[in-house]
Amino acid sequence: MFEIHLSGRQSRVDWGMILAIFGLMIIGVAFIYSAKPPSETTAWYNQFPVRQSMWYLMGAAAAVGICLIDYHSLARWSMVAYWMAILLLIAVLLPHVGAYRLGAWRWIDLGFFQLQPSEFAKLAFIFIQAHFLSRPTEELRQPTVFVKAVGLTVLPFLLILKEPDLGSALVLLPVGLVMTYVAGVPTRFLRRLVSAAGVLVALLLVDILFAPPAWQIKLEDYQRRRLWVYFNRDFAADKSTEAERQKARLQERNDSWNVKQALISVGSGGFWGKGWRQGQQIALGYLPPIVAHNDFIFSVIAEEKGFLGSVLVLSLYTVVLFTGIRIAGQARDRLGKLLAVGVVTLLFSHVFINIGMNIRLMPVTGIPLPLLSYGGSSVLCSLIAAGILQNVYLYRRNY
């Protein structure tokens, strides 16, 4: 085993992961085609599957580009990238720069492309965190370093929260946490941080679910209602009139619609599924067309390909994630290891939250499923993230 490791004939890239990613891309195009069948009124190059394929190509190119430069050189630019990302996150909140869609300021309209800065901020954050934490272990024991690491996490977190995009913001937390943990920050710091955060979240939930309206923390209305849906809370207040109650019921129906329909899609797929493009939930519009191809693409796959399809998707992600962990283990230094760990945690969080949301394990948040959901920013970032993993793998022996 040792000999093989050192032999020069070992492949320079990890083909297993590349195959898995390729498989995911094929599935992605196939089911975006199913969720968004070609329409006659749109030019062929504007059809969803075609656009997605173009993003795949661009993403693959970006990943290859990333691999051309040693991650050490890349990491030197991490400070620039981080602050660029922060600037973009601020810019998106400005009225004439950001684009307002679906109730949030998440995009910058570049004409051909709706840039979603939060996606790139995640990558920049991984870089800066890895760069910051790859210092001697003694320094990591200092509380100030730990506080600075937390600060690096909180800044983009708050900005993304302001958009509002709770899901994307929340994803930063496990990424930051796991990276500090793997870097070797004393666990007592982490324990304190996690328990404090836990108490805070518990208080927040109690407040949202049970406190009288005047006492409730100012949360976006839709966020509160999504949590209500998740916890099955009655929308109508206790002392409401029949008309109010009816309105609340309608609201409840509207708000829980996506979750309910996604669950019906996934469940009705059964073991074998109904077959590609045979899903009724899309054909009949029960699964809303505006989310079917992006946030809820998994329920399309699950309905049409059943439990088998779900297992296939999970397996492909497992290959990617565990290859990433292995690459982290094989990295030649802490920077490489932390980059790999950050990327793995990011991808895993997306997969877990998105699929969990489809089967009601998690509340609804606008988190895309890496490589499968339609969307340029998400695809680009996922492929760049995969490129980072390959980069760490490629340059593992360059002492």
Add this chain to the structure above:
Amino acid sequence: MLIFDQLRKNDRQLQVLAISVLSGLGLLLLGLWYVQVLSAKRYQTSQINQSFRTVRIPAIRGKIFDANGVALAENRPCYNVNLYLDELRPYFRSAYSNNLSWVMRQLTRTNSKARLTHNQRIELGKLTRYQVVSNLVYRVSSLLHQPVPLQDTKFLEHYDQRLFIPMPVLTNLNPTQIALFAEQSADLPGFDLEVQPVRVYPHHAAAGHLLGHLQRDDSAADEDVFFNYRMPDFRGVVGIEGAFDEQLRGRNGVKSVLVDSLGYRQSENVWAPAEAGQSVYLTIDIAIQQAAEKALHSAPVPYAGPVRGAVVVMDPRNGDLIAMASNPAYDPNDFAVRLTQERAEAAKLDDPILRPQINRAMQENYAPGSIFKIVVGLAGLEAGTLDPNEVYHSPGFYVIARGHKPIDDLAGPGDFNFRRALVKSSNSYFIHEGLKLGVDRIAEMGKRFHFGERTGILPRQEAPGILPTREWREKNLGGAWFDGNTANLSIGQEIDVTPLQVAVMISAVANGGTVYWPRLVARTEPQDPFSADQAVKFPAGRVHGELGISKNSLNAVRGAMLADVEDAEGTGTRAFVPGMRICAKTGTAQIQQGRKTIGHTTWIASFAPFDNARYVVVVMIEDGTSGGATSAPVAQQVYLALQKRESQPKPTKPESLVKN
């Protein structure tokens, strides 16, 4: 595991990460297993529930035929114009975007940043759809030259609740409109012509009471399946339509409509086709029925307005009903669509005196008057208390006991033997004989004819009549039976019968003593010859009982009845038809209110021919002058029609050809 082997043994952090990721993925796998494998059925069901609507399709109702295969009740196609809203979706969309841009232009004129709220957009959508539909409906209405009202509330209700079925726009098109629509509706999107069967009674009021009528029925009482929508269906309420509703109705079918999330129809699938109902074949001859109705209609009654009465024509050899008329009648067609208030008033359906909904031939009790003397006479002859040749001298009235009011006798004073007493209908003679017999023996003879019992011809539409006995009087009127009561019974008062019961009685007298169950329905037969349903035959000549009366007694009565028509002094001479040898007994029963006579129920109960009876004709007319004057001419008309039918060659009845 492959990856764990490759991790350095002392790299605890990565191991923790690997285990966390693995358990996270494992959790997802378990969740997916639970949702997609363990709960798959549940979600599949809820998917079906939310995307399928079931529609109940009524079956085509069976027809009703007379004895010769003439249709008395059938179905005619009714053409309706329906609008399929799902086909209008492109029009909704383009109209909406036009409206929206117009609204935005208006709004931005004053405020460039104005936007529509979500609810305003929904409202605009609603208005747009109504606008599109009402424009289209207006075009159809001008095409068909008929104003079509389209209420916005009705439209919205349909849109909200029944989007999966087409919206009815115009019903019951006339032939011109059908032609216009077929020619020119090509450029009208979404409209379609629908054919629905509508019950039609080609002979209108003829046999209306027997046929009964339908009523709109949208109840789900008989079904255990839930339907999202029930297409209009009808239920028979009275008459044959009511009694044979189950057979006539057939079995409904089920259609499922696949709908999208907005409720628009996507596709349809008939799960179970409707099975047409069975046809019912009656024993009635519509020609005789119509003759009887016509005769009844023109009866010489001493009052203005429609004649109130009934005619029963029966075959005494087996109890088959040939005709059963009741006047005033109603046209069952009036009920077929939906009885409007005006039509109900025009038909005087609720008039308390005319009561056209009552079938007077079987649904109403009448005192038989003198025709009951046949029963009293037979009882006396059988008991031996009556000697047909013994002569009784009548003073022209009858006094039961000293101080009692004398009972009138229109036969006048004179000497009467049995024959003359029956021909002249002498009250005194029969009171004399009745008192000799006593009530028990008269009632016993009445029981043999099954008076006081329903004949069971149609359920819930028959009066049983009253055959009084001592016990009955004690129980119901709370008094003892006096001779006065016997005297009244002897001349057919204090007893209630229906014309149908009288027809059964006369049949028994005519056929030599067999009391038949009257028969109205000969058989039911599936419309579809390949149906799994079997034809059901109702055998003719079901015997209810035998009179057990000697030939001599019957002959004495029959002879007297013949003389009633053929002797000059008979009361039934106006029923005479040359060559028919009609035997009859007339009756004029007094209807009393307190001590005052307020009217007469006038009867004739007859059969013919004398020696080989084939017909029994019973006529009852309310408030007539007398049986002989009012009812006998009606019977004569009926016999003339029967005679005419005999002289005509019987239609060689290829029933299978006549059927459809």
